[in-house]
Amino acid sequence: MGVVPWRYWTLKSRLALVVGVLSGVALIVANVVGVLLIQRYLEDRIDEQLIGISRPLAEFAPNPNGFVPRGGRGRGIGPDQVMYFIGADGALDTTRSDTAGAVRPPVPSLEEIAARAVTRTPYTVATVDGADWRMIAVERGDSGAYAVVGTSLDEVEQTTQQLILIDSGVLLLVLTALAFGAAFVVRIGLRPLTEMEAVAADISGGNLSGRVPGTDPHTEPGRLGLALNAMLTRIEGEVDARTASEQRLRQFVADASHELRTPLTSIRGWAELYRRGGSPPGPQLDETMGRIEAESARMAVLVEDLLRLARMDQHRTLDLRRIDLLEIAADTIRDAHARAPGRQVLLAGLSDAEDTFEPATVLGDDHGLRQVVTNLVANALSHTPPGTTVTVRVGLDGDEAVLAVCDDGPGVPPEHADRVFERLYRADSSRSRAHGGGSGLGLAIVAAIVQQHGGRVELRETPGGGATFRVALPAVGDSA
Numbered sequence: 001m002g003v004v005p006w007r008y009w010t011l012k013s014r015l016a017l018v019v020g021v022l023s024g025v026a027l028i029v030a031n032v033v034g035v036l037l038i039q040r041y042l043e044d045r046i047d048e049q050l051i052g053i054s055r056p057l058a059e060f061a062p063n064p065n066g067f068v069p070r071g072g073r074g075r076g077i078g079p080d081q082v083m084y085f086i087g088a089d090g091a092l093d094t095t096r097s098d099t100a101g102a103v104r105p106p107v108p109s110l111e112e113i114a115a116r117a118v119t120r121t122p123y124t125v126a127t128v129d130g131a132d133w134r135m136i137a138v139e140r141g142d143s144g145a146y147a148v149v150g151t152s153l154d155e156v157e158q159t160t161q162q163l164i165l166i167d168s169g170v171l172l173l174v175l176t177a178l179a180f181g182a183a184f185v186v187r188i189g190l191r192p193l194t195e196m197e198a199v200a201a202d203i204s205g206g207n208l209s210g211r212v213p214g215t216d217p218h219t220e221p222g223r224l225g226l227a228l229n230a231m232l233t234r235i236e237g238e239v240d241a242r243t244a245s246e247q248r249l250r251q252f253v254a255d256a257s258h259e260l261r262t263p264l265t266s267i268r269g270w271a272e273l274y275r276r277g278g279s280p281p282g283p284q285l286d287e288t289m290g291r292i293e294a295e296s297a298r299m300a301v302l303v304e305d306l307l308r309l310a311r312m313d314q315h316r317t318l319d320l321r322r323i324d325l326l327e328i329a330a331d332t333i334r335d336a337h338a339r340a341p342g343r344q345v346l347l348a349g350l351s352d353a354e355d356t357f358e359p360a361t362v363l364g365d366d367h368g369l370r371q372v373v374t375n376l377v378a379n380a381l382s383h384t385p386p387g388t389t390v391t392v393r394v395g396l397d398g399d400e401a402v403l404a405v406c407d408d409g410p411g412v413p414p415e416h417a418d419r420v421f422e423r424l425y426r427a428d429s430s431r432s433r434a435h436g437g438g439s440g441l442g443l444a445i446v447a448a449i450v451q452q453h454g455g456r457v458e459l460r461e462t463p464g465g466g467a468t469f470r471v472a473l474p475a476v477g478d479s480a
Contacts, residue, residue: 028171039156042159043156046122047122050151051122054136058139058140080151080154081152082133082149082150083097083150085145088145092107103129104133104150105126105135106128110146113148116148122135122136131154132153132154134152135148136150192212192219192221192222193224199232208232263295263296270295318368322361323362323366324360325394329373332374333346336377340381343388345381345389345391346390348392349393350393350394350397350404351395357395358394360396360401360475362453362473362474362475363474364473365453368449369453371449373392375446376443376471380409380467388408388466390406391405391406391407392406393405400473402470402472402473403470408462409465411466421459446471454473457469
């Protein structure tokens with residue numbers, strides 16, 4: 001089984017290995033530095049002892065009788081120490097000097113001793129068997145004689161070796177503990193990422209409601225989890241919105257097909273009746289042609305409404321100019337009286353307490369705003385009983401120009417109020433244009449035109465009963 005390449009290692013394995021290696025290197029460096037410092041400290045202590053022993057030897061010259069002061073004789077100062085006395089002629093004073101050998105440093109030459117005595121600094125000498133000694137050479141007064149004092153470094157080396165063994169054992173134990181500890185800590189630290197992986201796999205399976213649990217904003221994985229949850233919430237909302245949009249589109253296509261199929265079926269039926277001879281020249285043929293023409297006109301209106309909605313979806317530029325809503329409302333009411341002479345359509349201000357009309361001027365497209373008012377009035381006339389009064393109110397409400405079409409009819413049921421501005425939506429799906437119902441595009445066109453003008457349209461309940469469609473547009477002053 002070959003070694004797995006580094007790029008295929010898991011993040012947990014990489015982090016554990018890196019932490020272990022860095023910790024091991026740090027411990028090894030710390031132990032090496034500690035051993036070197038201790039070794040240096042012990043050597044400095046030996047150097048201080050050598051300097052202390054050599055100082056009286058340098059300041060005192062032996063008398064002719066061979067008297068040596070306290071601490072001045074080499075023999076008896078210790079098995080790990082040595083002392084040599086060299087005369088001015090370079091000869092070793094054997095009576096007062098220790099014996100050189102394999103375990104003791106050799107006697108240096110006079111030239112070497114003289115050079116060392118000038119600096120009076122300790123130096124290291126190796127014996128025949130490889131042991132190290134720390135030596136110092138001093139001149140005894142002005143006699144030209146020298147004294148050399150040395151101490152074995154064997155104890156220092158043994159201490160250093162023992163310390164290295166102890167450090168090695170402790171290092172292995174610490175590295176082992178660090179390896180397990182690092183693996184445990186890394187596993188805990190990466191647990192949020194593991195949970196994110198599980199959530200991502202769940203989401204890829206189609207469950208968009210999954211979220212990363214236990215997100216802590218004080219940690220990097222926690223903040224990542226919060227960001228991921230926010231992203232998932234947005235994605236879920238977008239998917240839901242797209243699903244709803246697709247559902248509305250399918251419903252729209254189905255409703256449009258149904259609306260177009262009805263007049264097409266009627267036209268086809270009357271045409272087949274004529275082809276089979278069921279409509280001979282005369283009143284019957286005139287009725288057939290009249291019905292075909294009426295259905296064609298009905299289909300043309302529906303197609304024109306659909307095309308207008310499609311154009312508004314493309315956000316085409318409007319022909320904007322100053323428009324007086326009061327003038328448009330008055331023209332629409334006159335047209336309504338002409339189409340439905342028996343219906344009562346009134347013009348009033350926003351409040352019944354107002355005796356005069358307040359001019360409401362906006363910046364908009366004349367044709368579009370006229371269609372808004374026409375559709376609202378036609379909607380009120382189509383969906384209310386014959387005796388219902390329709391009132392068009394115009395005025396200012398703060399910095400908004402308001403046009404409201406109110407009726408005192410049965411109103412709009414609450415379950416349909418939120419959907420009346422959807423395309424091809426009818427509160428009573430069984431009604432068709434042939435039976436007095438609409439195609440469901442009039443209010444959708446109103447909402448689209450008002451939105452293009454930067455305004456809003458709302459459905460409210462008329463006080464005392466009925467429905468009120470309220471259009472609010474940004475008003476412009478006289479200087480605009």
